[in-house]
Amino acid sequence: MTLNLDLPVIHVNGVGERSSELLSSLNIHTVGDLLEHFPFRHEDYAIRPLDEIAHEERATVRGTVHSEPALRFYGKKKSRLTVRLLVDGLLIQAIFFNQHYLKSRFVLGEEAVVTGKWDRSRAQLSPAVMTAKKQTEEQGLEPVYPLKGDLKMSTLKKWIKEAMDTYGHELTETLPAQLIEAYKLMDRQETIRQLHFPSSSGNLKQARRRMIYEELLLFQLKMQTFRKQEREQQEGRGKRFSEGAVQTFTEKLPFPLTGAQKKVKQEILKDLSSPYRMNRLLQGDVGSGKTVVAAIALYAAVNAGSQGALMVPTEILAEQHSESLKSLLEPEGITVRLLSGSARAKERRETLESLANGETDILIGTHALIQEGVDFKNLGLVITDEQHRFGVNQRKILREKGLYPDVLFMTATPIPRTLAISVFGDMDVSVIDEMPKGRKPIETYWAKPDMFGRVLAFMEKQLRAGRQVYVICPLIEESDKLDVQNAIDIHVKLSEALPDFSCGLMHGRLAAEEKDQVMKAFAENHVHLLVSTTVVEVGVNVPNATLMVIYDAERFGLAQLHQLRGRVGRGSDQSYCILLADPKSDNGKERMQVMTETNDGFELSERDLELRGPGDFFGRKQSGLPEFKVADLVHDYRVLEVARQDAAKLVDSDAFWNSKDYEALRFWLEKEGVFDTERLD
Template sequence: MKKNNLVTVPVSEVIGVGPEKEKQLNELGIVTVEHLLEYFPTRYEDYQLKDLAEVSHDERVTVEGKVHSEPSLRFYGKKRSRMTVKVLVGRYLISAVFFNQPFAKKQLTLGMTVTLTGKWDQHKSTLTVNQYKLTPHQGEQELQPIYSVKSLMKIHTLRKFIVQAFKQYAEYLPETLPRTVLQKYKLLPRKDALYRLHFPNTQEEAQHARRRFVYEEFLQFQLKVQAFRKFDRENDKGMKQEFSESDVSSFIKSLPFPLTNAQDRVVKEVLNDMQSDFRMNRLLQGDVGSGKTIVAAICLYATVKSGNQGALMVPTEILAEQHVESLKEVFSAYGITVELLTSSIKGKKRREILSKLVDGSIDIAVGTHALIQDEIIFKQLGLVITDEQHRFGVNQRRVLKEKGESPDVLFMTATPIPRTLSITAFGEMDVSIIDEYPAGRKEIKTYWAKHDMMDRILAFIDKELKQGRQAYVICPLIEESENLDVQNAHDIHAMLQQYFAQYQVGLMHGRLAADEKEAIMQEFGDNKVQVLVSTTVVEVGVNVPNATVMVIYDAERFGLSQLHQLRGRVGRGSAQSYCILLADPKTEVGKERMQIMTETNDGFVLAEKDLELRGPGDFFGTKQSGVPEFKVADMIHDYRALEIARQDAEKLVASTSFWEADEWAPMRDKLEKTGVFSGEKLD
């Protein structure tokens, strides 16, 4: 057998794997021998004997001791029982507690040496036993790998197959990293690392083996990202947009307020990209209220002055309408035509717009996903901007990019993305950040209140309403039951209608049709509704400068980033705004979230904390964002390795040795399989 054939050997070739077991392995994604050998443990159970003097409270521990008393057994109901027995462990006399294991009473006899594993209660000198052996400690396989399994596959069966696979195929395992890299970072060779990850003698050995694969996974992904950037730029020449810089400067000076330093920096970065001959692929991050929209307007102005058209795609119709109004106002003195195009525009009006897009008499089109339909044709599309880009599927974004001949593309998001995530999810893009707020913007005051303070909160809302202000009241989206979610919103709506009888109280939730949601938001925007009760569908919505209060029920159910997005619905006018988090968190994480929210309004600080508390899945749907799933690497805890791998990949892709030297052939082969050379998108 050739070494490089191992990846194609079916797992059924492993001795002991019959048709039934092969099917079970396939359900775990294990199709080949390589899949089996790279099916890594999720954790390890430590069966090494410990001295109780060195064991922390609540730690899982294995001890050896002599039975020192007759077991005492008590029953609770038909099936529940609790048995206690004294065991002498070294110089400690401890209580060993067995729940629902009554059969152990006959097995344990005075003076017998036993091995017990369980949770140690240091304060009560008690061990809650979940595993036991009626023999002294054997000392074999003290560190047992635990694998994620499903269906009928058992962990011990999977372990047995992995052992057998090593016996049959270990000699064929190829090395994938050059010796120079292994020496530089003191990494184990691949064969040794694989074996020690599955069968370590100590935790340190497992960690050492894991280090190798963390680096390899990150390097492989970053090579893919950097290669994509390289080939995307080389093969995807953009249109060089030519505009007068002094003309753009004059336009900026005509705006009713000066740009912040951050806005000024970002505008320069985007305009430089537009003037270059490669296609811009840039992500613009800016917290809620940081002024991304005016940056977009300046860039759209520049593309129109270059003789091109611009497109701005947003997630909702009401947001599209809002952008059209603000852009028309900004461009009113410049003869730039801005038109709205959404799915609700039909008939003669729609045909007129489509015709004007083709002949170029519309300079800027603003719309929802309606902009990417086949019938939409631009005369000369120069710049595509997508707002809240992670809310559009990858394919939707790609189709809009393909509407012109290599238009420049700017993705905007108000979700601050931690650096850890932007390196991975958006590594193929250039990233610009607006990390400064416009002068005079009042910080939203945030308070954490318990549910028993509801009367005070209602009185506070009433005070704001009497001053002509408006308020949002958000109910949590309970995913397990849409009905419960709607009912919850209904109950609160009914209560508030009674309390605020002299005002209009609106209700919005995910069960309403899109046009119904749009209508309610429009009424709220026009101040025909003073209090809006809603689920999180309001998270990205209309700009209502008159709304000054945001109350979030059961706030502990939300992640920090989502709470921050909801809070950003207020604070858009000149009046002081408030966010009240209504929560009685039962967990430390919940309490920590509430505390952090009251301490900072900085979305980037919150994003980093959220990532630590909840992980990357809450920022974007993985399928849409390109956030990779690694087998062993964790981009939060292994952040330094991720940064090193990114730097290494950047240098390698730019070098000739990576593309030509034999030592890099295995990594090049893997890279080729990703489709990056044929221009396939990362996600």
């Protein structure tokens, strides 16, 4: 807890006013921030024998200049310098681009040290850089830091060394001795020193191992503390429902539950009867039957004397949920009402009165549910569908309309386990990973742009059979920056190509009412072909839509493509998804192949995470995704699991809250504001 590490970074020798401004753009404000600005990779300049270097591996070698370097200029200011070196008895070539000034430094018969990517078949290092001759087999791990603006790598390294020499001894341990001993971890001061100035690749590996665990443990401690606080604050609201009545209701459903639905149902019912408030995320692929599970949960809540609320992102989705829940629950004497933004004043007034006096058991609606004047008599269960579509504050307001209601978040976006643990680490996670029997898998095909004539013919065939078609485009209007098809142009072209059919257009710039009108017209088959941007991603149930065509599919992530594909296949007819994608895109090519191989959303989401990384999985605006300096959620998922288990044990133990051994961890939680700010989600 040393105060010197909290001093402004200007106290580091060599850092002035202008320099501190440059550093603040990297979120470096204090001496401690500078010491914890870790490299994102290390370049290995240690000299290695050729026979130890793998094909296409970047490596450093020492050799003798065998012949005069050859220099060739081409284009404007472009050059290629070729040097032949004798390395370990083998003659190789080192190729330098736009470094013509190096020619004089290669002297025939003298030694040279060069670094580059090794092409074994051509015996060639390319592109190469010249390295200091004093390199040895031991030396050579050079840190590479994130930079911004005019900041130079050499300057930043100098400042970090100065900070380490002056203040490094004040770095204190955060982890308790028992964990350091259990996992044989390097101490914190040495860890930070080795991350910046590794003395060997082995020490660097151990330093990274220690810091990855520390980052993931601290994050999970925060999550588990939030969870503990919620439980302690909200005891005594267990719902006493009749298990027999719930079982009878389940048996009356028009179709049997899948094994996955049964398992999830039991998890939710256990939460409802528990004295702690439910805080559960229910994941399930499109069409896996989340709504049926929600209906059972709502039935149990009402049977126990509570009211329920279901909040969804769009009016048309609210209407569809209202129809399906009424058909299931009203025969049981449960009153289900829809609070629509377009409802007339009299209808709205009646709905609000019946809600306040307890006559309405379940209320369904969009964000209209959280408006002032919407008062429940006894709200006991809040279900939010596609929860990431609502802001944190919107979900919080709905929750506060009851006295500690149970909360169930539902999403059709398959989230990999690693992200579910990280982003929703303080929630319980349930997964429906099984499809109801009888559903036909959607047949997915990858078509090159020059095959559009065949795709158009297939679209017409589906339309003439009385089916409906979605066509998805990445952009609304033409863009100079991206050569991609846009919704407005496509709408015009398809309207001309298929004049016998009604062609609708939907995109994000339409007002909410206009979007609802277009979707309603499509749902009622007044519009046969719907051209849309991805706003249709979370949408309605149109069983008659059997074909989804996605333009420039390589521009979408796997999870999003899967979500879009899930708009079809809702009825008994065979459905299809055609991905129009450019085969030249490497990552895109891999995604298209994966999409045609599987319909499993969870498998796809794991592959998507591998291909795109966690930062892009939810989109940059998604809140809650932690940013780690060293840890990587994709590669370090095993450590994440261990850290989660360790954090849960610590938080549940008396020693963690009282013993001096855990003082540093408690101080960190306090500094993070865990104890003095309300947890919203």
